[in-house]
Amino acid sequence: MSRDATPTRQPLSPDRVVDAGVALADSEGLDGLSMRELAQRLGVVPMALYKHVANKEDLLDGMVDRVWAEVEPPAPELGWREAMRRRSISLRDALRRHPWAVGLLEGRMRPGPANLFQHDAMMGCLRGAGFGFRTTVHVTSALDAYVYGFALQEKTLPFGTPEESGEAAARKLEATPPELAQRFPHLLEVAAELARAGYDYEEEFLTGLDLILDGVERLRPEWIAG
Amino acid sequence: MSRDATPTRQPLSPDRVVDAGVALADSEGLDGLSMRELAQRLGVVPMALYKHVANKEDLLDGMVDRVWAEVEPPAPELGWREAMRRRSISLRDALRRHPWAVGLLEGRMRPGPANLFQHDAMMGCLRGAGFGFRTTVHVTSALDAYVYGFALQEKTLPFGTPEESGEAAARKLEATPPELAQRFPHLLEVAAELARAGYDYEEEFLTGLDLILDGVERLRPEWIAG
DNA sequence: ACCTGAACACCGTTCAAGT
DNA sequence: ACCTGAACACCGTTCAAGT
Numbered sequence: 302m303s304r305d306a307t308p309t310r311q312p313l314s315p316d317r318v319v320d321a322g323v324a325l326a327d328s329e330g331l332d333g334l335s336m337r338e339l340a341q342r343l344g345v346v347p348m349a350l351y352k353h354v355a356n357k358e359d360l361l362d363g364m365v366d367r368v369w370a371e372v373e374p375p376a377p378e379l380g381w382r383e384a385m386r387r388r389s390i391s392l393r394d395a396l397r398r399h400p401w402a403v404g405l406l407e408g409r410m411r412p413g414p415a416n417l418f419q420h421d422a423m424m425g426c427l428r429g430a431g432f433g434f435r436t437t438v439h440v441t442s443a444l445d446a447y448v449y450g451f452a453l454q455e456k457t458l459p460f461g462t463p464e465e466s467g468e469a470a471a472r473k474l475e476a477t478p479p480e481l482a483q484r485f486p487h488l489l490e491v492a493a494e495l496a497r498a499g500y501d502y503e504e505e506f507l508t509g510l511d512l513i514l515d516g517v518e519r520l521r522p523e524w525i526a527g
Numbered sequence: 528m529s530r531d532a533t534p535t536r537q538p539l540s541p542d543r544v545v546d547a548g549v550a551l552a553d554s555e556g557l558d559g560l561s562m563r564e565l566a567q568r569l570g571v572v573p574m575a576l577y578k579h580v581a582n583k584e585d586l587l588d589g590m591v592d593r594v595w596a597e598v599e600p601p602a603p604e605l606g607w608r609e610a611m612r613r614r615s616i617s618l619r620d621a622l623r624r625h626p627w628a629v630g631l632l633e634g635r636m637r638p639g640p641a642n643l644f645q646h647d648a649m650m651g652c653l654r655g656a657g658f659g660f661r662t663t664v665h666v667t668s669a670l671d672a673y674v675y676g677f678a679l680q681e682k683t684l685p686f687g688t689p690e691e692s693g694e695a696a697a698r699k700l701e702a703t704p705p706e707l708a709q710r711f712p713h714l715l716e717v718a719a720e721l722a723r724a725g726y727d728y729e730e731e732f733l734t735g736l737d738l739i740l741d742g743v744e745r746l747r748p749e750w751i752a753g
Numbered sequence: 754a755c756c757t758g759a760a761c762a763c764c765g766t767t768c769a770a771g772t
Numbered sequence: 773a774c775c776t777g778a779a780c781a782c783c784g785t786t787c788a789a790g791t
Contacts, residue, residue: 336765347765348776357765404630408683417711424713434720442680443673443735450676454668457634485643487650494660509669515745516738562784573784574757583784 366413463499592639689725
């Protein structure tokens, strides 16, 4: 119990700093995440953060591992295909909740424990299903590349629901000068179709994912060779 | 001919500003690209740039379209599969030359002419080969997602050649405390294999690309339905 | 009418001075 | 020994003052 008028504020910890960092990036984007703004939201002087994180890079490391911790690891008992499918969907979902993380997930110099765990589980699931070394790396690489790239497109494109996307496409179509329409007829054709029927990210993502998994399935003869 | 001692410097233009922006980002990364540094390299006061580009976002728009202009458009006469394959390889090559562009290619609010041309050519090639509307969008989306995501991984991972990657993996392996090795056995196994044989980005990229193209080929029955 | 230096409102991080 | 305000070296961009 403190006697003074100001409420006793709970002490800072690395976890609280990282949590607040994730919340700030979620709401304001990566550009809105500054040490100074973060400190203000936590009710402390900027300098105080540096006792709990070494610097901004260290903060980002922690934030990225929070995202990895939200990803559902592959469950080998479902069989490799369904396990890969669900974990890819779960990764995309995490990236939709935290779009700022898309460019940061890979390539951390100091991968966190959740990151290591996820990749180990991925390798373990595929190796356990009989995939060879190289094939395991190929499959992981292709699936993750697809999810990252899709998340990048999704994050970056302006519309959410199919309806919104249809309206956006329709507006764009109206605003297109006829001279441009002539130069890019196929683009216009597709834009018109999207304006009519909307663009469903969910279906788009799953179609590509299943297409890749089909491709992986066809690697079977090479399993042992991997 | 100017009479004073300082050499007559060629006048600034939007093109020169954008060119210098690409060069600066290529050599120093996106973080190193500041209006002030760019101005200094061009031998002008920062303010002078604002007569040729509206602001930094406008500069980035121009830079991104430069990258699109370097991508070889699909050549329908090769057949859709080979055309898609080459254009995907060309896109990845452009992104290797300009890694800073990976997160920026999509989602420009004001797509430049080269961007529009590329997407129109992509759609045109697939529609011309008999793919339906939706299928065309699916194929474009899946291929681009894969290339973006792969470029993201590649940009972000620390090693270049297979040999370098082998050495890096070997060093990492040595530095791994046995306690971590126990917790992540599959990761260790794969790291050991990479340390032995190296990691070949080129082969990795092409394997995934062909896997996706195989998947697309299997969509044939649905062509008309698209 | 044009050009630009100074200024504004920010950054991440250091460091010395104060308790 | 601990804490933190002021400072440093940056940002992108505005704007008024000078020519």
